[in-house]
Amino acid sequence: MKFVDEASIFVEGGKGGDGCLSFRREKYIAFGGPNGGDGGNGGNVYLVADYRVNTLIDFRHKRGFKAKNGSPGSGYNRTGASASSLNIVVPCGTLAFDNLTDELIGELMIDGQRLLVAQGGRRGLGNTKFKxxxxxxxxxxxxxxxxxxxxxxxxxxxxxDVGLLGLPNVGKSSLISVISDATPKIADYPFTTLYPSLGVVKIDVDASFVVxxxxxxxxxxxxxxGLGTQxxxxxxxxxxxxxxxxxxxxxxxxxxSLQYFKVNQELSNFSNExxxxxxWIxxxxxxxxxxxxVENAKKHFKNIGLNMPIFVVSSVNKSGLRELKYQVWEWLMEYRQHREAHES
Ligand SMILES: Nc1nc2c(ncn2[C@@H]2O[C@H](COP(=O)(O)OP(=O)(O)OP(=O)(O)O)[C@@H](O)[C@H]2O)c(=O)[nH]1
Ligand SMILES: [Mg+2]
Structure with a gap:
C-alpha cells in the first residue's frame, strides 16, 4: 500500500469573457455609437488550507481543476459577469510546487490560508472602449x-505538536480517538493504520494542540x-x-522495554534528530x-535509566487520559514560550 503524502493535480484558471462588438441601433439615429460591453474576468484557482482535512488521498480520484470562464460582454454596454474563484481544499502543512520547474509556489500552514495557483484570464474589451x-x-x-x-x-x-509512536497494535489510534476529535480505524491486528492522521485535542475554548x-x-x-519508516x-x-x-x-x-528499544532503533536509523x-513513555x-x-513496569522503565516521564493509561476505560492531556498541554505552553523567547 502506497502512502499518499504527495499528489499531482492540474489547475487552470477560467478564460476571460470576450469583449462585445455592437452599435446602438435606434430609429431615427443614423449613426448610433458603439455599445459593446467588456467581458468578465475568468475565475482564479486557489488552494485553501483546512485543518479538518488530513491527507492528500482525495486527489487520487480527482486530478483536474478548472475555474469557470468569465461571461462575454453584450450590447447596451453590458459587462459580462466575472467568474467566481475555485477553492481547492488541502490539509494544513501542504507545500505546492510547479511540477515542471520544481519551483516552490507556496506553503499552506495555517487554517484558512489561501494560495493563488492559477490566475484567471483577463476580460476582453468591448468596442465602446475603443471609441x-x-x-x-x-x-x-x-x-x-x-x-x-x-x-x-x-x-x-x-x-x-505531538506525535504518537510505537509498535503496531499498542493502541496509538485508540488513544488519539479518546483524547481528540479524530476517528481513526481501530482493530486488533497490526497495521490497522495505513496513513498518518491528525487529531485536535481541545483543552479549553481557545486552547488546543494537534496530535x-x-x-x-x-x-x-x-x-x-512492514510499512517502512517513510x-x-x-x-x-x-x-x-x-x-x-x-x-x-x-x-x-x-x-x-524491548518494545521501546525496537522502535528506538528504527527511529535512530531514520534520523538522529x-x-x-x-x-515520554x-x-x-x-x-x-x-x-x-503496572508497578513493576514503571520501576523497570525507571531503572533502565531512560529518564523520561512515564504515564499509565487505558484508552478503553479512559483512565489516566486527563492527566496526560494536561501535562502535555503545560509542557507545550512552556516549550512555545521558550522557543518564542529564543527567536525574538
Ligand atoms: N483493553 C484495551 N484494549 C486496547 C486499549 N487500547 C487499545 N486497545 C485495543 O488494542 C487493539 C489495537 O488498537 P489500535 O488503536 O488499532 O492500535 P494501533 O497502535 O493504532 O495499531 P496500528 O495502527 O496497527 O499500528 C484494538 O483491538 C484496541 O481495541 C486499552 O487501553 N485497553
Ligand atoms: Mg493505528
Missing amino acids: SSTNRAPRKFTKGTAGDSRELRLELKLLA ADIPGLIEGASKGI FLKHLERTSLLLHLIDLAADQNAEDL LEKKPR VLNKKDLVSDQH
Missing part, C-alpha cells in the same frame, strides 16, 4: 485571454519491513513524542493487567 475623437464607430474589440494553467505537485508535511497518529513501526522498518518524516516538526507501550503484550515487566526529540492497556504488573 475616440477620430474613430467614433470602432469595430475593434478584444477577446478574453486564457487562464493560467499548470501542473502542481502537492506535498504534505503534517503539522502536529499525529502514524502507522506502527516494526523491527527492520528502516529497511522497508511516515516518520511527518513527526519531524512535532515538539514531543509519546511512545506507547502495550502493558498486556508481555507478562514480564523486563520484556516491555528525531531520536533526540523530547519523548505511555504505558497503555492498564485495564488488562494487574496493579502489580
Whole structure:
C-alpha cells in the first residue's frame, strides 16, 4: 500500500469573457455609437488550507481543476459577469510546487490560508472602449485571454505538536480517538493504520494542540519491513513524542522495554534528530493487567535509566487520559514560550 503524502493535480484558471462588438441601433439615429460591453474576468484557482482535512488521498480520484470562464460582454454596454474563484481544499502543512520547474509556489500552514495557483484570464474589451475623437464607430474589440494553467505537485508535511509512536497494535489510534476529535480505524491486528492522521485535542475554548497518529513501526522498518519508516518524516516538526507501550503484550515487566528499544532503533536509523526529540513513555492497556504488573513496569522503565516521564493509561476505560492531556498541554505552553523567547 502506497502512502499518499504527495499528489499531482492540474489547475487552470477560467478564460476571460470576450469583449462585445455592437452599435446602438435606434430609429431615427443614423449613426448610433458603439455599445459593446467588456467581458468578465475568468475565475482564479486557489488552494485553501483546512485543518479538518488530513491527507492528500482525495486527489487520487480527482486530478483536474478548472475555474469557470468569465461571461462575454453584450450590447447596451453590458459587462459580462466575472467568474467566481475555485477553492481547492488541502490539509494544513501542504507545500505546492510547479511540477515542471520544481519551483516552490507556496506553503499552506495555517487554517484558512489561501494560495493563488492559477490566475484567471483577463476580460476582453468591448468596442465602446475603443471609441475616440477620430474613430467614433470602432469595430475593434478584444477577446478574453486564457487562464493560467499548470501542473502542481502537492506535498504534505503534517503539522502536529505531538506525535504518537510505537509498535503496531499498542493502541496509538485508540488513544488519539479518546483524547481528540479524530476517528481513526481501530482493530486488533497490526497495521490497522495505513496513513498518518491528525487529531485536535481541545483543552479549553481557545486552547488546543494537534496530535499525529502514524502507522506502527516494526523491527527492520528502516529497511522497508512492514510499512517502512517513510511516515516518520511527518513527526519531524512535532515538539514531543509519546511512545506507547502495550502493558498486556508481555507478562514480564523486563520484556516491555524491548518494545521501546525496537522502535528506538528504527527511529535512530531514520534520523538522529528525531531520536533526540523530547519523548515520554505511555504505558497503555492498564485495564488488562494487574496493579502489580503496572508497578513493576514503571520501576523497570525507571531503572533502565531512560529518564523520561512515564504515564499509565487505558484508552478503553479512559483512565489516566486527563492527566496526560494536561501535562502535555503545560509542557507545550512552556516549550512555545521558550522557543518564542529564543527567536525574538
Ligand atoms: N483493553 C484495551 N484494549 C486496547 C486499549 N487500547 C487499545 N486497545 C485495543 O488494542 C487493539 C489495537 O488498537 P489500535 O488503536 O488499532 O492500535 P494501533 O497502535 O493504532 O495499531 P496500528 O495502527 O496497527 O499500528 C484494538 O483491538 C484496541 O481495541 C486499552 O487501553 N485497553
Ligand atoms: Mg493505528
